[in-house]
Amino acid sequence: MFKNSHSVVKYYFDEFICEGDRVADATAGGGSDTLSLKLRVGQSGFVYSFDIQNEALIKTEKKLNENGITDGYKLIFDSHSNMDKHISEKLKAVVFNLGYLPGGDHSIHTKPDTTITAVEKSLDLISEDGFVIITIYHGGDSGFEERDRLLEYLQNLDNKKYNVLLYNFINKPNCPPMVAVITNEEFLRRKQLGKI
Amino acid sequence: MFKNSHSVVKYYFDEFICEGDRVADATAGGGSDTLSLKLRVGQSGFVYSFDIQNEALIKTEKKLNENGITDGYKLIFDSHSNMDKHISEKLKAVVFNLGYLPGGDHSIHTKPDTTITAVEKSLDLISEDGFVIITIYHGGDSGFEERDRLLEYLQNLDNKKYNVLLYNFINKPNCPPMVAVITNEEFLRRKQLGKI
Numbered sequence: 001m002f003k004n005s006h007s008v009v010k011y012y013f014d015e016f017i018c019e020g021d022r023v024a025d026a027t028a029g030g031g032s033d034t035l036s037l038k039l040r041v042g043q044s045g046f047v048y049s050f051d052i053q054n055e056a057l058i059k060t061e062k063k064l065n066e067n068g069i070t071d072g073y074k075l076i077f078d079s080h081s082n083m084d085k086h087i088s089e090k091l092k093a094v095v096f097n098l099g100y101l102p103g104g105d106h107s108i109h110t111k112p113d114t115t116i117t118a119v120e121k122s123l124d125l126i127s128e129d130g131f132v133i134i135t136i137y138h139g140g141d142s143g144f145e146e147r148d149r150l151l152e153y154l155q156n157l158d159n160k161k162y163n164v165l166l167y168n169f170i171n172k173p174n175c176p177p178m179v180a181v182i183t184n185e186e187f188l189r190r191k192q193l194g195k196i
Numbered sequence: 197m198f199k200n201s202h203s204v205v206k207y208y209f210d211e212f213i214c215e216g217d218r219v220a221d222a223t224a225g226g227g228s229d230t231l232s233l234k235l236r237v238g239q240s241g242f243v244y245s246f247d248i249q250n251e252a253l254i255k256t257e258k259k260l261n262e263n264g265i266t267d268g269y270k271l272i273f274d275s276h277s278n279m280d281k282h283i284s285e286k287l288k289a290v291v292f293n294l295g296y297l298p299g300g301d302h303s304i305h306t307k308p309d310t311t312i313t314a315v316e317k318s319l320d321l322i323s324e325d326g327f328v329i330i331t332i333y334h335g336g337d338s339g340f341e342e343r344d345r346l347l348e349y350l351q352n353l354d355n356k357k358y359n360v361l362l363y364n365f366i367n368k369p370n371c372p373p374m375v376a377v378i379t380n381e382e383f384l385r386r387k388q389l390g391k392i
Binding site for chain 1: 197198199203212327347350351352353354355358359360361362363364365366367368369376377379381384385387388
């Protein structure tokens, strides 16, 4: 049972990310997703982690090192909208946390145009059994523009190619984060038919 | 990964309903949920199944019998809004499928007032680790009134007592069904803290 957006993301990490997988954290932030992903994929797996704030990457590296992890990852000081310039292999998952760096400068946060470009590029990078998972913080300092623009984009994704499932905790106050999960529709269809 | 509302409901049945559980199907309809529930709870479990159309209960009984099931269930020819008159024990789950009987008379379908009363009574009947799961058909002959009234009710459920998670497949055409899952917030909180 899912209490909040964190438990939904944890479920996808635990159920669908395996030892040896190659994945990307599109928004390193405090580094907790990068660490969780690296712990899931293990020594034989690999995590790419992006941020436009060097401070976030320093925090992320510190968190990895404190957990005894010194390789099998790459911290990339660039916008996730340039993801395709840094990754040239298929990924099992791309993870987004939209909003601002916790405890950081609230004027620096993800923006609709670059976010949508990054999600679009993620869809080209994931393998057929892969997924893109996006935690959408909205309201407060994050505002609603990014959420609204992103949801509009996701609602219009080709339903023959993609399946978009939105998780919404509808009776919580203060705009709790939503989670959107994008998967490959054709893969799900074949799986349902027992062909995979 | 979830392709549609059916796969979400199947996940909850498979993960959280166990041998020996007592459960209710608030909308027998064609009987497929009653059968799935009975197969999950097994010989030692029990399924209450409601419908306001006798035809639905006949179909349901036929389906159960065809699968070798002849006891451990009760078919109740009454509105689910009278659920409390027929059940005097705690349930692990109450399952709703809102809309009309597939292949039946489309003028007879669940209605907002009785649905909300029934959901309210379900919340009193479920055990602390139990859940209410509602598949909401909307659009077409079902219209939007029931969905809108129900969502308004769910959004206003006391967030200290209940957790309401809405699953929405947002890029599908023709108003695909949504799924709402109501669980006990206090139970989830204690579980998260590792106290259960």
